[in-house]
Structure formats: structure tokens, C-alpha cells
Amino acid sequence: MKIVIVNSLYAPHMIGGAEISTQILAETLASTADVHVLTLGGHNRAGGVAEERIGGVTVHRLPHANLYWIGDAKRRGVLMRTARRLTDLYNPRMTKTVRELLSQIRPDLIHTQNLSGFGAGIWTAAAGLGVPIVHTLRDYSLLSPVSSPIKNPLLARLYALASAGYSRRVTAVVGISSHILRRHTDAGLFPHAARRVIPNAVEGGIAASAKDFDRKPLHIGYFGRVEPEKGVRELVEAAMSLPPDVVERIVVCGEGSLRGKLAESCRHDGRFVFPGKVKPAEARRMMAEVDVSFVPSVWEEPFGRVIIESYQVGTPVYAADVGGIPDAVWNPDEFLFPPGSAAAIRAKLLSYHSLPGGEKRRIQEACLKHCRGFTQAALLDRHLNLYDETLAGGGYAAVATAVGQVH
Structure with missing residues (x-):
């Protein structure tokens, strides 16, 4: 199976948990599939698309086509960051670049993650390829161009409406928690997508620490x-x-x-x-x-x-x-x-x-x-099951939590 994963940033450019989780997913899947990652680099168009291998994954770094590279966000003010996010609503140059890469790679399945800098419009890039799209919700960036908690409800509503239109092309949507999945579907996003909850894998050994259980303070x-x-x-x-x-x-x-x-x-x-x-x-x-x-x-x-x-x-x-x-x-x-x-x-x-x-x-x-229940082995098993069912045309429950808790 050939899988294309799309995420705003990828190692070694890490901001938070989304980048960590995306790398864990990509490298875990690489044990059983040919995995390609499309991500954004800090270079301009003249640099073209740079390619490298990291942890068994082929990484394609696209030149950013926005006001600035998302990796430089800390240097920017609120207005500039909001303007960059609003540009994501319609970014034909980025959609064209993604379409060209997908045509070259010809994946069996596309799995998008955080799309800030790409824009949800790239879901249209796969329209002529007949390839199913899975999307994982890791934050609230499809609902608002400003950070959560949402500070401008009207702006956020307009932004979510645009995201909802693009999301009609998504075949299956995954929430890293039942809450984040429900927040998006309640807002009208992913109306045709099958729904799953698959929590992040968290790296690290599992071993009991020595504690004095009888000590009171x-x-x-x-x-x-x-x-x-x-x-x-x-x-x-x-x-x-x-x-x-x-x-x-x-x-x-x-x-x-x-x-x-x-x-x-x-x-x-x-x-x-x-x-x-x-x-x-x-x-x-x-x-x-x-x-x-x-x-x-x-x-x-x-x-x-x-x-x-x-x-x-x-x-x-x-x-x-x-x-x-x-x-x-x-x-x-x-x-x-x-x-x-x-x-x-x-x-x-x-x-x-x-x-x-x-x-x-x-x-x-x-x-x-x-x-x-949050290991890489569990993550791999749940994603392979999801991919198999997606490629076969679905046929699973609308929402099924991976760890038995839905709130």
C-alpha cells in the first residue's frame, strides 16, 4: 500500500504534539507500507520541492505559498497570523503543487493531518485521482483562523463554513478524541465521512516507578x-x-x-x-x-x-x-x-x-x-483496519471510540 500523509510541518521542524504524533504515525506505518509525507519548508518557490528520507519515510518539502512559512509563526503578530490563515481559504498555487505531486506519487490513500499553510482546498487536489481521503483532527484550525478558545465567533463561523464545503470530499475522518470529532461534526464539517476515534500513540516505556505508597504527605x-x-x-x-x-x-x-x-x-x-x-x-x-x-x-x-x-x-x-x-x-x-x-x-x-x-x-x-491502549502497536492496528475498510468502501459504525470511552 502506498500512503501519502500531509501535515503542515515535519521533523526536524517541530512545534508541538501534532508534529510528534504525525511523525510517529508515519514511521509506524512505514513498517508495512510505502509512506510519503508532504510538508512545508521555509524555502521559496525557486527552491522547488526538496526530497529526503527520514526514518523510512520519503519526505517532500514544498515551498510555502503564503505570507510566511508556518515555522516562523512565533515572530508574527496576531493580524499577520490571522491573514495567513485566511489565505488558506483559497490558495490555488498550493493546491496545484499538491495535485502535481499526487499525480507523480499515485498513492492508494491520502491521509491529511494539520493543514495550516496548505489550506483545506488541497482536498480538491485528489478529485481526479479517485483516491480516498482520510483526515485526522488534531486541533481546531479548521474551525477558526485564530487560536482556541475562539475569540471572534462571526469570523470563525465564516471560516468553518468554507472548511465544511471542502470537507465534503473527505472519505473518513478521525478524531484523536471523541470531543474534537464531535466539535467538528456538530459544526457541519465532514457530512459524508465515516467517523472514527483513534487516540495518539505516546512513545515511552511502560514501567512502574518506585513509590512509598504508605507515606502520607x-x-x-x-x-x-x-x-x-x-x-x-x-x-x-x-x-x-x-x-x-x-x-x-x-x-x-x-x-x-x-x-x-x-x-x-x-x-x-x-x-x-x-x-x-x-x-x-x-x-x-x-x-x-x-x-x-x-x-x-x-x-x-x-x-x-x-x-x-x-x-x-x-x-x-x-x-x-x-x-x-x-x-x-x-x-x-x-x-x-x-x-x-x-x-x-x-x-x-x-x-x-x-x-x-x-x-x-x-x-x-x-x-x-x-x-x-496508547502504544504504537495499537496505533498501527487501528489505522490499518481503518485504511482497509476505507479502501473497501466503508461499512463500519459511524463513531467508535478506540478505548471504550465516549463523552
Whole structure:
């Protein structure tokens, strides 16, 4: 089988989880298929299409045909970024380039991912080839030209209408969570597409960390961007309100606009540690050392990668009941809390503190078992099944979650 994957960026150009997940998917599929990736480079038209091999995958880097390359987004203001995204609504030059490449490669199936910089119009590039299109939803960029949470409902509605028109050509749509899939289909996108939920694969070994389950004062951790939408302020407030015999140490690992302010507010409380951004291996070590992690986001996270990373080292997670997070959490009835509530986080801290050591050990074992549903082997199996059914003409349930949880 020959598969073309399309994504805005590809290794070594990485911004976030979408690029990581796309590379994992491509290299995993390369074990059983001829995989080509179409992505955008920072060069102009004179440079043409550059080709290279990475991890068994043939990568085609197209010159960007927009106001600027998406890899330079951090240097641009809000107006320039919005204008670039609006250009995605109709970018005939990019569609033409993609059509020419698809005609040369002649894939059996096209699997698009994030399309910022390409534009959803490239779905029309496959129209004359008779090749089915699968699309994976990893963010909300088809719904709005500005970042989520959506700040301009009218502009977002017009943008979503354009995306919906193009999406009529998509054969099957995949959400990395049931929430992100429902957000798009409720907005009228992918009216003719079969629907699936397939969570991201999260790399990393699965091994229980050594913990003193009978020690009562808790060591807790937060790992991620230290921004208002991540709910870190509420976590800090909740932890500060509890005495040292309940919460003994709080690690807030990551960088962001709130880090300095939060560190300053905690300067007289020696329990707090703000190590900043660290290498993945170091973050994983710290994650293994805490008793419990918190993911207190207040915005609609598309997925919950850090939740699975925590489970992989044997550390349970309490998380906000928002976005795609519930699909990733083990035992959501117990380990979810309302977003934006320091009081709810405080209650969960007291709840976990009160558990006997034997129960904490049982929870760790359950978390380790749960995260095995997010491996590369599981990702490969689910995608190959989807591709087989898509090529055969469909015939599967409209929405089937991969891990047995739909919220």
C-alpha cells in the first residue's frame, strides 16, 4: 500500500504534539507500507520541492505559498497570523503543487493531518485521482483562523463554513478524541465521512516507578506550559491552601507567561519548585518521582498526551473534565474534576491523601494497564483496519471510540 500523509510541518521542524504524533504515525506505518509525507519548508518557490528520507519515510518539502512559512509563526503578530490563515481559504498555487505531486506519487490513500499553510482546498487536489481521503483532527484550525478558545465567533463561523464545503470530499475522518470529532461534526464539517476515534500513540516505556505508597504527605506535579488556559494558577492556589502534612512538595515543570508570577507568589513557601523547561528525560524522571500528577486545563485540550506519559511511569493523574481529556483518563468518574476550580482540585488532593497505601498501589497497576491502549502497536492496528475498510468502501459504525470511552 502506498500512503501519502500531509501535515503542515515535519521533523526536524517541530512545534508541538501534532508534529510528534504525525511523525510517529508515519514511521509506524512505514513498517508495512510505502509512506510519503508532504510538508512545508521555509524555502521559496525557486527552491522547488526538496526530497529526503527520514526514518523510512520519503519526505517532500514544498515551498510555502503564503505570507510566511508556518515555522516562523512565533515572530508574527496576531493580524499577520490571522491573514495567513485566511489565505488558506483559497490558495490555488498550493493546491496545484499538491495535485502535481499526487499525480507523480499515485498513492492508494491520502491521509491529511494539520493543514495550516496548505489550506483545506488541497482536498480538491485528489478529485481526479479517485483516491480516498482520510483526515485526522488534531486541533481546531479548521474551525477558526485564530487560536482556541475562539475569540471572534462571526469570523470563525465564516471560516468553518468554507472548511465544511471542502470537507465534503473527505472519505473518513478521525478524531484523536471523541470531543474534537464531535466539535467538528456538530459544526457541519465532514457530512459524508465515516467517523472514527483513534487516540495518539505516546512513545515511552511502560514501567512502574518506585513509590512509598504508605507515606502520607503528598508530592504532586504539573508538567506542561505555564499559561492561564492550563489552569496552573488554580492548582497552585489549591496546594497552597493545604498544610505540609497533606502536600509536602509541588513541582511545576514548564515555561510560560505565568511562571514568573506564580514563582513570585510562592516565594515564601519552600514546598514549591519551578524547574522551568527541561529535557523530556528529565521531565519523565520528575514525573515518576511525584505521587500524583495534575492536568488542570480550562481550555478544550484536543487530547491529553501528558496524562498517558504520567501513566507510563506509574503516576496517576487527576485532570479537568474538558475537551478531549476524559478520553485519556483512567476511571474518569473518580479522577476528573470541573475545570477552573481550585476548590475541586483541593478536594481531589484531600481524597488522594486519605487513601490507604494498598489502594494507591492498585491505582498504579490500573494506570499502567490503561496506557497500553496508547502504544504504537495499537496505533498501527487501528489505522490499518481503518485504511482497509476505507479502501473497501466503508461499512463500519459511524463513531467508535478506540478505548471504550465516549463523552
